Every structure is written in C-alpha cells, then in structure tokens.
Amino acid sequence: MFIASREALQEYAAKIKGAAAAETKILVSMGTCGIAAGTTPVLEAIREEISARNLQNAIEVVEVGCMGLCHCEPTIAVIDTATGRQIIYGDVSAAQVPQILAAGTDSPAHGTRTVERSWYYPEFEAKPDTAIQAKIVLRNTGRINPERLDEYIGEDGYDALAKALTEMKPEDVIKEITAAGLRGRGGGGFPTGKKWQFAAAQKNDEKFMICNADEGDPGAFMDRAVLEGDPHAVLEAMAIGGYATGAHNGVIYIRAEYPLAVKRLGIAIEQAHEYGLLGKNLFGSGFDFDIEIKYGAGAFVCGEETALIHSIEGMRGEPTFKPPFPAVQGLWKKPTVVNNVETYANVGAIIRNGSDWFRAIGTQGSPGTKVFALAGKVSKVGLVEVPMGTTLRQIIFGLGDGIKDNKQFKAVQTGGPSGGCITTKNLDTPIDYDTLIALGSMMGSGGMIVMDEDDCMVNIARFFLEFTLDESCGKCTPCRVGNRRLYEMLNEICDGRGTMETLDKLKNLALTVKDTALCGLGQTSPNPILSTMANFPDEYLAHIKENRCPAGVCPNLIHYEINDKCVGCTLCARNCPVNCISGERKMKHVIDQDKCIKCGVCFQTCKFHAIEKK
Amino acid sequence: MSCTCDQMPGSDNLIEAYPEKRAELEAYIDSLPLGENPDRNRGFLIQSLHKAQSVFGYLPTCVQLFVADKLKLHLSEVYGVISFYSFFTETPVGRYKINVCTGTACFVKGANKIVDEFKRFLNIQEGETTPDGKFTLGILRCVGACSLAPVVMVNDRVYGNVTAKLVPEIINACAE
Numbered sequence: 001m002f003i004a005s006r007e008a009l010q011e012y013a014a015k016i017k018g019a020a021a022a023e024t025k026i027l028v029s030m031g032t033c034g035i036a037a038g039t040t041p042v043l044e045a046i047r048e049e050i051s052a053r054n055l056q057n058a059i060e061v062v063e064v065g066c067m068g069l070c071h072c073e074p075t076i077a078v079i080d081t082a083t084g085r086q087i088i089y090g091d092v093s094a095a096q097v098p099q100i101l102a103a104g105t106d107s108p109a110h111g112t113r114t115v116e117r118s119w120y121y122p123e124f125e126a127k128p129d130t131a132i133q134a135k136i137v138l139r140n141t142g143r144i145n146p147e148r149l150d151e152y153i154g155e156d157g158y159d160a161l162a163k164a165l166t167e168m169k170p171e172d173v174i175k176e177i178t179a180a181g182l183r184g185r186g187g188g189g190f191p192t193g194k195k196w197q198f199a200a201a202q203k204n205d206e207k208f209m210i211c212n213a214d215e216g217d218p219g220a221f222m223d224r225a226v227l228e229g230d231p232h233a234v235l236e237a238m239a240i241g242g243y244a245t246g247a248h249n250g251v252i253y254i255r256a257e258y259p260l261a262v263k264r265l266g267i268a269i270e271q272a273h274e275y276g277l278l279g280k281n282l283f284g285s286g287f288d289f290d291i292e293i294k295y296g297a298g299a300f301v302c303g304e305e306t307a308l309i310h311s312i313e314g315m316r317g318e319p320t321f322k323p324p325f326p327a328v329q330g331l332w333k334k335p336t337v338v339n340n341v342e343t344y345a346n347v348g349a350i351i352r353n354g355s356d357w358f359r360a361i362g363t364q365g366s367p368g369t370k371v372f373a374l375a376g377k378v379s380k381v382g383l384v385e386v387p388m389g390t391t392l393r394q395i396i397f398g399l400g401d402g403i404k405d406n407k408q409f410k411a412v413q414t415g416g417p418s419g420g421c422i423t424t425k426n427l428d429t430p431i432d433y434d435t436l437i438a439l440g441s442m443m444g445s446g447g448m449i450v451m452d453e454d455d456c457m458v459n460i461a462r463f464f465l466e467f468t469l470d471e472s473c474g475k476c477t478p479c480r481v482g483n484r485r486l487y488e489m490l491n492e493i494c495d496g497r498g499t500m501e502t503l504d505k506l507k508n509l510a511l512t513v514k515d516t517a518l519c520g521l522g523q524t525s526p527n528p529i530l531s532t533m534a535n536f537p538d539e540y541l542a543h544i545k546e547n548r549c550p551a552g553v554c555p556n557l558i559h560y561e562i563n564d565k566c567v568g569c570t571l572c573a574r575n576c577p578v579n580c581i582s583g584e585r586k587m588k589h590v591i592d593q594d595k596c597i598k599c600g601v602c603f604q605t606c607k608f609h610a611i612e613k614k
Numbered sequence: 615m616s617c618t619c620d621q622m623p624g625s626d627n628l629i630e631a632y633p634e635k636r637a638e639l640e641a642y643i644d645s646l647p648l649g650e651n652p653d654r655n656r657g658f659l660i661q662s663l664h665k666a667q668s669v670f671g672y673l674p675t676c677v678q679l680f681v682a683d684k685l686k687l688h689l690s691e692v693y694g695v696i697s698f699y700s701f702f703t704e705t706p707v708g709r710y711k712i713n714v715c716t717g718t719a720c721f722v723k724g725a726n727k728i729v730d731e732f733k734r735f736l737n738i739q740e741g742e743t744t745p746d747g748k749f750t751l752g753i754l755r756c757v758g759a760c761s762l763a764p765v766v767m768v769n770d771r772v773y774g775n776v777t778a779k780l781v782p783e784i785i786n787a788c789a790e
Binding site: 032033036037070071073215216217218219220221224256257258259294295296297298299300311312313314315316317318332373375376377381382413416417447449451455460463464467473575577578597599600601 | 653654656657658659660661663664691694695698699700701702716717718719721722723727730731734754755756757758759760761762763765770772774778779
C-alpha cells in the first residue's frame with residue numbers, strides 16, 4: 001500500500017471503516033505491566049477457545065496497549081461491534097476464558113470481576129455524567145492494535161498530517177497550536193506553539209524535531225503507555241511539527257529500559273515508510289520528513305533538553321547554559337524543537353478538530369487534559385487522563401477509590417523528584433500548571449504518588465534527595481556538593497542526630513541550591529525538602545526534639561516489643577528473617593533488640609496485635 | 615596506543631579471545647551510516663556501546679578501545695560516556711541480574727527492605743556479583759510497572775508485589 005495524496009488516504013480510511021467487522025471484538029491489554037501481570041496466558045486461552053469452538057469469523061481478537069486499569073491486570077474488553085455494548089473484565093485468569101466467551105455482552109460471566117468505564121472520548125462521544133476521565137492523548141491507546149497501521153488509519157490517523165500539508169501553511173499550523181494553548185506536558189508547561197515559532201523563525205537549511213521519550217521520573221509511565229499503545233500518533237505529530245518549523249529530520253530519544261516501546265516504535269516507523277507516510281514528498285506536497293530512534297543509557301538528567309541533545313550527539317549527558325535555546329542552536333548546533341511524547345500526542349487532535357474544540361476542555365490557562373500515573377498507597381493504581389482543572393480528590397478518591405486498607409490519606413507527591421507534596425487541605429483545588437506551582441509543587445511529567453499515615457515525610461524527602469544525588473551529573477557545584485550536604489543533614493534528622501541548627505541550615509542551603517544550580521534538575525531538587533518542611537513541620541520537630549518518628553519508619557527511632565497479648569503462636573518467630581524472636585510455644589515471646597533489623601515482618605504477621613512499634 | 619587489557623588484573627582481552635563476537639560488533643558498526651564529519655559520527659557511539667555490551671556482556675578497556683578505533687574517537691571520550699551512563703558496566707555481571715526497582719512507588723511500598731534482604735541472602739552489596747558469578751545485585755529506577763510495586767527484575771522477567779519472604783523463592787527459581 002502506498003498513499004500518495006489526501007484523497008487516497010481518505011478513500012483507504014473509508015474502506016477500512018466500512019469493512020465487515022466480526023460480531024464480537026475482544027481487546028486484550030498487552031502493555032508492559034499487563035504482560036508482567038500475566039496477560040499472555042489469557043491471550044493464548046482466548047485463541048485456543050476460539051479455534052476449539054470454531055469462532056474465527058465471529059470473534060476478532062485485538063492486542064491493544066494499556067487500558068489504564070493497572071490495578072486489575074490482566075484486563076480484557078468484550079465488545080459487540082453492532083451495538084457498541086461492552087463489558088470490561090479485570091483480574092482475568094485463563095480458566096475464566098470459556099465462560100467469558102460464552103457470556104457475550106448482555107451480562108457479565110459468573111464469578112468474574114467487571115470494571116465500569118470511567119472515561120469518554122471527547123473527539124467522538126458526548127460526555128456522560130459518570131465520566132471523570134476524558135481521553136484525547138490516550139484516545140487510541142487500549143483501543144487499537146499498535147502494530148497495525150491500518151487500525152490507526154481507520155481512526156482517522158494521518159489525516160491531521162494530510163490536512164496540514166495540503167490545506168494549511170506552516171504558519172497556520174503554528175497559529176492553530178498557539179491558539180489551542182497547548183503547553184509542554186513534560187514538566188515546565190512552556191507553550192508549544194511559541195517553541196515552534198522560535199524554531200520556524202530561524203533561517204537554516206537543517207532543523208530538527210526531537211521527541212523526548214526519556215521518561216526518567218520514577219513513578220511516571222504515561223509516555224511508555226502512549227508509545228506502546230499508539231506510536232503512530234507521535235510520528236504523525238512530529239511530521240506536523242516538522243512541516244510547521246521547516247525541519248525534515250526527527251529524532252526520538254528513548255530510554256533503553258523500555259524494550260517493548262522501542263520495538264513498537266520501530267515497527268511503526270517501518271510501516272509508515274512502506275505507506276509513504278514518512279519519507280519523501282508526503283501526500284504529494286513536496287515535503288520530506290524522516291525519523292530515527294536514538295537510545296538513552298540510564299541518566300535522569302537526559303530529560304533536560306540540552307543534556308538530551310548532548311546525549312544524542314554521543315557525549316556525556318550534561319546540560320549547558322541557556323540561552324542559546326535549542327530552538328536557535330540545538331542538535332549539531334542547528335535549530336531544534338524538543339517536545340515530550342504526551343505533548344506530541346495532543347497535536348493530531350488539535351489539527352483535526354481545531355483550537356476552539358481543544359480550548360473547551362480544561363482550564364483557561366491550561367487547556368486540554370493531563371495524563372497521570374496514579375500509584376503508591378491508592379486502592380486502584382492506574383493510568384488516568386483527566387481534563388485540567390480536575391481536583392485531586394476526584395482523582396485519588398474517585399478514580400483511585402481512596403487509600404488502600406482503609407488507612408488515612410497523608411499527602412500526594414506530584415512532579416516526581418522535582419515536585420512537592422500536597423496535603424488534605426488542598427485536595428479540592430482544581431489542578432493545572434499554575435495552581436500546582438502556587439501550591440509549592442509542579443505538574444512535572446504527571447507521576448502522582450499517594451502516601452498514607454505510614455509514610456514518614458522526612459524519609460520521603462531523603463528518598464528524593466538520594467535520587468537526585470545519584471542522578472546529578474556533577475557539572476555544577478550547587479547540585480553536586482549542595483545536594484550531598486542536604487542529604488547528609490536529612491540523614492542526621494532521620495537518625496535522631498539532628499538539632500534545630502540542622503533544620504535552619506537545611507532550609508538555607510535548600511534555597512541556595514534552588515537559586516544557583518545550572519539546570520532544571522538542580523534548581524528543583526530541593527523542592528521535596530521545602531514542601532515537606534512547609535507542610536509537615538511537626539514531623540521534622542518530632543524527629544529532632546523528641547527523637548521520635550511519628551509514622552514509625554526511621555529505623556533508629558523505633559523498636560518493636562511484644563506485649564501481653566502474645567499467645568505464643570510462634571508465627572512471628574517463624575517469619576523473622578534474622579531469627580531474633582525466641583520463646584516457648586504458648587508462652588510470651590521476646591525480641592532480641594541487638595539482633596533485630598527492624599524489618600517489621602513480625603508486626604505485619606502477628607494476628608493478635610501483640611507486637612508494638614515504639 | 616595499544617590495548618592495556620593484558621596489564622589489568624582479571625580482565626582478558628575479549629576482542630582477541632572471541633573472534634566471532636568481534637566480527638559481530640565490527641559488522642554492526644560497519645553497517646552504520648557513518649559520514650565524513652567525525653563529530654556527527656560520534657552520534658553513533660552510544661548505540662555502538664549498547665551493541666558491544668549486548669555482545670560481550672560488559673565493556674572492559676579492550677572493547678572500549680575497539681569501539682573508539684572504529685569510530686575514530688579517543689579512548690578517553692568513550693570512557694567518559696561509559697562512566698556517565700548507569701546502563702554501561704566495565705565489570706562482568708552475573709548470569710542472573712537481580713535488579714530491585716527503587717522508584718518512588720516501589721520505595722513507598724518498602725523496596726529498601728527487599729534490597730536489604732537480597733544483600734543478606736546473597737551476602738553481597740549493591741553492584742556486586744557473587745563469587746560464583748551467578749548473581750549480580752543492582753537497583754534501578756522505575757520499570758514503569760508501578761501497579762505491581764514493589765518490583766524486582768531478574769534478567770528480563772518482572773516479579774511484582776515482592777515481599778521479603780519471596781526473596782529466597784526468587785533466588786531458588788533462578789537455580790532451576
């Protein structure tokens with residue numbers, strides 16, 4: 001198949017849409033976490049059942065990317081193609097497959113777990129009252145087979161590129177993106193249209209469009225989900241950006257830790273070439289665009305755009321001072337645009353539906369949606385996409401179904417190691433780029449880690465500092481030396497050696513690092529400290545003044561004791577990894593405090609509340 | 615400059631010892647679209663090192679030198695890149711690479727205790743390999759399977775919802 005014009009594309013798309021569909025479609029979630037949770041045996045069972053019952057013509061099995069329902073993987077959806085009725089099943093086992101296939105879509109199979117759909121697709125559906133999520137970025141993720149270009153074309157794929165190339169001038173594309181108010185989804189929220197305009201204004205025979213797929217924020221996995229579930233959306237948007245800015249070369253910089261995403265991107269690029277959707281003279285417009293993949297090698301700082309560019313150039317991924325901005329002097333000293341995966345995934349929808357449509361979703365200052373990776377101590381972990389302006393309460397207690405094991409919500413960390421924590425009092429603030437910054441945190445890439453009463457906030461701050469310390473490239477002194485001193489001070493506090501003077505110094509140095517570090521990584525690294533100090537001052541004081549860790553986490557400040565409720569069941573002694581619990585059967589046991597490593601296993605295993613954390 | 619591997623204790627000259635591996639790496643680098651501009655050729659360094667590490671398992675000086683020669687770079691530049699990125703290693707790794715994820719979600723769910731348990735059980739520290747060359751213990755930051763936290767990766771296999779009690783089972787599963 002070779003598509004030479006927009007008419008040919010539309011004709012081909014109409015043919016795909018009009019093709020006779022099987023009566024029933026079964027979507028099987030085959031993203032990284034689905035596969036890790038055991039989707040493959042379920043998929044095999046479905047295939048076997050279909051061939052055993054000779055249903056090849058009636059049922060079509062589609063391997064899709066992540067549906068966002070990580071809490072109940074393996075997930076499958078059974079859809080009646082004529083009516084659109086669907087049932088989503090969670091925690092599916094291979095043994096349940098025959099019943100599920102037999103049940104059809106009228107009512108769920110007996111003894112299975114079903115999941116209500118909490119989202120809608122603004123591009124082709126009206127909003128039902130129950131939908132908290134709106135999927136624009138994830139419109140195809142979890143719906144189509146990412147390894148088949150035809151399915152993407154059947155969802156109007158590449159029509160935005162065709163429209164831009166045949167109906168719009170480059171400046172019109174930039175105008176549309178600017179009017180839509182799309183802001184960079186990778187962290188800072190810089191207006192994408194402006195970035196493109198800067199690059200377009202440069203006169204140079206060679207320019208580059210880069211896709212930042214170096215998703216380094218621990219706890220964020222939305223870019224992986226998009227690349228695994230809808231890779232063509234990113235390719236199409238890069239080509240649109242190339243046309244708008246005058247770039248003919250695209251580079252996707254992806255982390256080596258995402259092998260499945262790398263594989264699917266490779267397949268997508270090859271297919272796009274075969275169809276003539278990448279390469280020379282796209283849609284007969286005379287515009288050429290090509291994309292290559294470059295691999296990261298495990299460095300968080302390479303998410304910073306200047307560091308990323310150096311890494312593509314085969315050097316150490318150290319950031320450099322801006323200006324010159326990459327839009328003026330980037331890869332190989334040529335004008336370069338660096339956008340993140342999620343930003344690109346919005347572009348096609350904006351070109352197809354117009355900026356007014358996009359602005360109608362989200363808030364005034366931050367139109368559109370944001371994808372969040374909801375994880376930590378929340379009941380339903382998952383990947384969610386909500387309109388900007390949704391509150392944290394709706395996300396954590398609505399979509400996430402509250403805190404696991406009926407514990408108390410304590411805080412939520414947004415923005416990863418560069419962000420801050422948000423507490424109960426701000427759960428009802430509608431969140432977008434600006435409100436999060438006002439709360440002392442930031443949007444970041446969209447990781448959202450929920451913490452409960454058992455988490456020590458000083459220890460959390462120490463965790464993030466340890467991370468930045470590990471990942472600091474070592475180029476500038478504030479980050480290299482300052483963060484180490486901050487980490488040491490947090491260690492002192494966690495070990496019960498801190499004084500009020502430590503606390504003062506901690507705050508001063510944190511502010512100094514924030515003001516003086518070279519790049520975004522260093523400038524934001526003290527944020528977790530400053531925000532936990534502001535929101536949980538009592539916890540810091542308890543560590544310092546009372547030698548006490550209120551959450552019972554810091555090992556030097558706690559110990560375990562067995563009280564009189566002990567019935568001598570020996571369960572704790574049998575589970576203790578260092579065998580430091582002794583006692584006769586049916587007699588009260590004792591913990592040898594010198595040998596105890598404070599792992600807490602006895603505390604978790606005791607059924608009689610006989611072990612106390614002090 | 616000649617290869618210094620011979621003078622380094624414990625490292626064989628892999629390039630000479632395994633001609634078929636050398637040929638595989640050489641064929642890969644020769645297949646790259648290298649041009650006249652040496653600066654632009656440097657852009658192929660990281661992917662060449664990825665290939666070299668997948669062929670040889672690790673990147674001792676002799677391998678670094680081989681890649682440097684092929685791409686017409688200095689050994690110091692190649693070494694600078696290897697020492698910067700955590701993915702590259704200069705020391706041999708065990709047959710089973712046990713990596714405990716210590717990303718935020720896993721940390722909140724107690725990944726540190728899992729790391730401690732592996733250390734105790736294997737009697738090695740992070741980044742070390744057992745004397746029999748079987749296990750290497752490492753940590754990594756987020757494999758993006760946060761819903762299964764805490765997560766342990768053994769080579770390419772992902773174990774989810776790991777507890778301290780599961781540690782011996784995971785180790786035993788490798789022996790089979």
